[in-house]
Amino acid sequence: MADIIWALATSHVPSIGAAMDNNKTTDPYWQPLFDGYAPARKWMADNTPDVAIVVYNDHANAIDLDIVPTFSIGTAEEYPVADEGWGRRPIPPVLGAPELSEHLVKELIDDGFDITVCRELEVDHGLTVPLSVYCPDPGQTWPCPVIPVIVNVIQYPQPTAQRCYALGQALGKAVRSYPDGLKVAIFGTGGMSHQLAGARAGLINEPFDRMFLRAIETDPQSLAVLTREDYVREAGSEGIELIMWLVMRGALDEKITRIHEAYHVPASNTAAAIALFDNGVHDGSGSPIRM
Ligand code: DHB
Numbered sequence: 365m366a367d368i369i370w371a372l373a374t375s376h377v378p379s380i381g382a383a384m385d386n387n388k389t390t391d392p393y394w395q396p397l398f399d400g401y402a403p404a405r406k407w408m409a410d411n412t413p414d415v416a417i418v419v420y421n422d423h424a425n426a427i428d429l430d431i432v433p434t435f436s437i438g439t440a441e442e443y444p445v446a447d448e449g450w451g452r453r454p455i456p457p458v459l460g461a462p463e464l465s466e467h468l469v470k471e472l473i474d475d476g477f478d479i480t481v482c483r484e485l486e487v488d489h490g491l492t493v494p495l496s497v498y499c500p501d502p503g504q505t506w507p508c509p510v511i512p513v514i515v516n517v518i519q520y521p522q523p524t525a526q527r528c529y530a531l532g533q534a535l536g537k538a539v540r541s542y543p544d545g546l547k548v549a550i551f552g553t554g555g556m557s558h559q560l561a562g563a564r565a566g567l568i569n570e571p572f573d574r575m576f577l578r579a580i581e582t583d584p585q586s587l588a589v590l591t592r593e594d595y596v597r598e599a600g601s602e603g604i605e606l607i608m609w610l611v612m613r614g615a616l617d618e619k620i621t622r623i624h625e626a627y628h629v630p631a632s633n634t635a636a637a638i639a640l641f642d643n644g645v646h647d648g649s650g651s652p653i654r655m
């Protein structure tokens with residue numbers, strides 16, 4: 365039986381990747397953000413999964429805005445890194461896990477989620493920046509293969525937060541029904557509060573972000589009942605990316621253990637956060653007790 369061992373929630377701001385690619389992580393602007401990543405990175409390096417499921421949104425790089433699937437899953441052997449207008453990032457290719465992907469697609473469709481299947485997919489900063497947050501120096505290959513799970517948070521009407529949470533619950537069940545004993549990590553990406561354009565460009569709502577960081581761990585249902593309008597009003601037109609954290613959370617156990625958290629403003633135009641969870645409850649001796 366496969367199992368989800370840990371979960372990483374992280375912002376995916378493109379300039380975080382650019383700061384790493386251009387050796388600017390110790391510049392005064394960036395250092396506090398990257399200092400906040402260090403303990404999580406160390407813990408994750410000690411707990412390498414066999415596969416990472418990355419829940420993210422494409423930003424009109426691979427998915428044309430004329431055809432916008434609500435939920436999609438990649439089933440490819442490899443996902444080329446998209447050129448978003450300033451050249452491809454100098455990072456390793458993103459390898460897939462097609463057998464587990466196909467299993468997830470089938471289980472989710474049987475469970476009532478009409479998933480779009482992506483046999484070819486270029487991955488943009490929504491996926492590659494979280495991989496860099498996880499593993500800053502991958503060398504020739506990332507630590508594990510990746511399964512992209514794409515959510516439409518770009519074009520109205522986005523899926524409801526409740527539906528994202530339910531997708532996560534079904535995804536967790538689908539992972540656990542896979543016969544091989546794979547250790548799986550899951551990433552929820554995007555957020556926190558930010559709005560890139562319009563009259564409220566630059567919006568940061570720290571009280572909402574702090575509330576969200578608490579509730580994603582202890583009371584995700586209270587976040588699932590918020591409407592898409594609530595997310596846009598409170599977190600900004602791009603802050604609605606936070607609904608993808610609910611897909612991650614739904615895949616986890618009811619009780620989880622927070623390993624690390626950091627919140628920093630600003631990263632580009634956004635409030636950036638990282639939150640790392642062990643999927644289980646600790647007994648104090650270091651090893652999680654699965655509930
Ligand atoms: C920025 C943030 C995003 O989430 C994104 O997808 C693109 C840009 C930004 O703040 O620059």
Ligand code: FE
Pocket residue numbers: 376423490554602605
């Ligand atoms: Fe984004």
